[in-house]
Amino acid sequence: MNLSELQGLLHGRITGSVPGRDDELREQVLPRPPLDSLERVEIYARMYLFRLVDAVAEDVPHTARILGHDGFVEAVRDYLREHPSRSPDIGQVGQHFGAWLRSREGIRSDLPDLAMLERARSEVRTAADAPAAGAEALQSLPPEGLPGARFLFCPSLRILRLQHDVRALWDALEAEGEAPPPAPGPTTVVVWRQELKVFHTGLSEAEAAALMVAREDGSLEDVCATFAHEPEPARAAFKTVLSWFADGWVAAVTSQRA
Amino acid sequence: MVPFLGHGIGLRTKHFPEVLEAGRRADWFEVITENFLNVGGRPRAVLEAVRADRPVVLHGVSLSIGSVDPLNEEYLRDVRALADAVEPAWVSDHLCWGTFGRHNAHDLLPMPFTEESLAHVVSRVAEVQERLGRRILLENVSSYLTFAVSAISEWDFLSEVARRADCLLLLDVNNVYVSATNHGFDAGEYLRGIPVNRVAQFHLAGHQDLGTHLLDTHDAPVPDPVWSLYRDAVRRFGRVSSLVEWDDHIPPLDEVLAQAERARAFEKSVLEEAPA
Numbered sequence: 001m002n003l004s005e006l007q008g009l010l011h012g013r014i015t016g017s018v019p020g021r022d023d024e025l026r027e028q029v030l031p032r033p034p035l036d037s038l039e040r041v042e043i044y045a046r047m048y049l050f051r052l053v054d055a056v057a058e059d060v061p062h063t064a065r066i067l068g069h070d071g072f073v074e075a076v077r078d079y080l081r082e083h084p085s086r087s088p089d090i091g092q093v094g095q096h097f098g099a100w101l102r103s104r105e106g107i108r109s110d111l112p113d114l115a116m117l118e119r120a121r122s123e124v125r126t127a128a129d130a131p132a133a134g135a136e137a138l139q140s141l142p143p144e145g146l147p148g149a150r151f152l153f154c155p156s157l158r159i160l161r162l163q164h165d166v167r168a169l170w171d172a173l174e175a176e177g178e179a180p181p182p183a184p185g186p187t188t189v190v191v192w193r194q195e196l197k198v199f200h201t202g203l204s205e206a207e208a209a210a211l212m213v214a215r216e217d218g219s220l221e222d223v224c225a226t227f228a229h230e231p232e233p234a235r236a237a238f239k240t241v242l243s244w245f246a247d248g249w250v251a252a253v254t255s256q257r258a
Numbered sequence: 259m260v261p262f263l264g265h266g267i268g269l270r271t272k273h274f275p276e277v278l279e280a281g282r283r284a285d286w287f288e289v290i291t292e293n294f295l296n297v298g299g300r301p302r303a304v305l306e307a308v309r310a311d312r313p314v315v316l317h318g319v320s321l322s323i324g325s326v327d328p329l330n331e332e333y334l335r336d337v338r339a340l341a342d343a344v345e346p347a348w349v350s351d352h353l354c355w356g357t358f359g360r361h362n363a364h365d366l367l368p369m370p371f372t373e374e375s376l377a378h379v380v381s382r383v384a385e386v387q388e389r390l391g392r393r394i395l396l397e398n399v400s401s402y403l404t405f406a407v408s409a410i411s412e413w414d415f416l417s418e419v420a421r422r423a424d425c426l427l428l429l430d431v432n433n434v435y436v437s438a439t440n441h442g443f444d445a446g447e448y449l450r451g452i453p454v455n456r457v458a459q460f461h462l463a464g465h466q467d468l469g470t471h472l473l474d475t476h477d478a479p480v481p482d483p484v485w486s487l488y489r490d491a492v493r494r495f496g497r498v499s500s501l502v503e504w505d506d507h508i509p510p511l512d513e514v515l516a517q518a519e520r521a522r523a524f525e526k527s528v529l530e531e532a533p534a
Contacts, residue, residue, distance in 0.1 A: 008359075011357075014367075028406055029406070035470050085364060086362065090362075
């Protein structure tokens with residue numbers, strides 16, 4: 001057996017991607033009392049699962065707590081079959097866990113959304129740094145350039161479209177309290193970082209629409225248009241855009257398309 | 259050769275407040291490379307604060323130098339960018355493999371000690387040193403199995419990699435002890451088999467005795483047998499930078515720093531011994 005075949009054999013067994021092949025493993029791995037060949041391989045297989053369970057749990061501690069130890073281990077084992085780690089950074093292994101939970105039966109209906117919020121907070125905590133721009137960045141543009149102004153957002157900003165409002169659930173779990181019942185209904189949550197602190201907040205439908213337009217390279221004029229049905233469109237748009245600057249979401253304003 | 263940095267500790271998230279806000283320092287810090295690739299926020303702020311007044315070393319766990327997978331070029335670019343930004347005293351990783359078919363097991367899997375493995379690793383070390391623009395250090399790993407196909411000892415394999423690839427070695431004293439116990443070889447023979455001029459760093463850590471084998475857990479103080487082996491290592495290799503790793507059940511910073519001070523004291527006592 002050459003190096004490639006040997007690594008394929010061992011890796012398949014340890015990660016569970018190619019189970020079995022016991023006879024080949026006995027041939028390739030030496031027994032040494034008190035452990036036989038397969039027991040020695042099993043040491044690595046156990047470590048593989050629990051190392052990755054720990055990595056996912058670090059992202060979604062509250063989700064893990066709700067699932068319970070055995071339920072969480074079982075969920076991560078199943079998740080890894082569909083989403084084996086492709087990144088050198090073990091911290092990336094849980095990036096699809098929340099979305100994957102949507103297909104899992106027998107769990108709280110809002111658990112996938114909670115996992116997505118937790119993962120987003122984890123990503124934001126270590127996202128690349130970028131200085132935030134103040135509202136003066138907008139004011140510095142010539143009046144004729146304002147309608148076409150576009151926003152570049154900080155790399156730590158995340159926008160989540162959730163099927164439940166899990167903010168109260170997250171607050172309760174963070175305070176180590178009882179989990180409230182699920183609160184179904186589409187919700188847009190923004191997660192961001194100011195200095196070293198991570199925040200999240202919910203957005204109204206109009207605010208969410210405006211932010212999505214701006215994130216997709218829409219102009220200030222396009223952003224304002226999303227408030228057309230509000231009682232005072234200009235005032236609502238102005239207030240929303242200023243809040244983006246106040247919360248440190250905007251890295252720069254430009255008159256150019258991205 | 260690389261500079262002597264003294265006796266350091268691994269920089270861990272739990273200690274960030276004491277390091278960032280209280281300014282607590284070891285002689286030097288080792289950071290896990292992958293935890294700092296393309297990141298900002300608190301990890302980056304702590305790394306920059308530490309680097310401002312202490313040497314830092316980048317210690318990777320995902321190079322997978324022994325894997326038959328192609329080298330991960332994006333990863334190497336990211337490591338190079340981090341190294342250029344941080345200017346570490348050196349960059350290290352492990353003599354092992356962890357990926358197959360681009361699927362990362364996130365483990366330090368042992369190599370079969372064969373001529374085929376040797377040639378494979380040597381050629382890849384040369385490529386990595388070229389990409390990173392510097393010599394790297396490779397660390398011996400703890401292992402729980404050996405391959406029937408292995409034809410030479412682990413220490414001969416490690417030494418030959420270092421010689422042929424012209425890289426340096428990070429000798430993990432705890433890993434030598436763990437593997438010696440698990441496989442029944444003589445840890446002293448291991449140390450005597452490693453060339454003196456290749457060892458640029460020591461690792462020290464704790465492990466767990468599970469009855470059937472020792473597990474390299476980094477979750478406890480350095481045990482007496484490992485301190486004893488460390489003293490033997492200092493006798494053979496002389497004054498070499500040491501680093502205490504503590505990755506699980508991490509105690510307060512003072513306790514980890516005390517382990518580094520213990521390493522300093524053991525080194526001093528050995529170096530003051532009268533020559534035999």
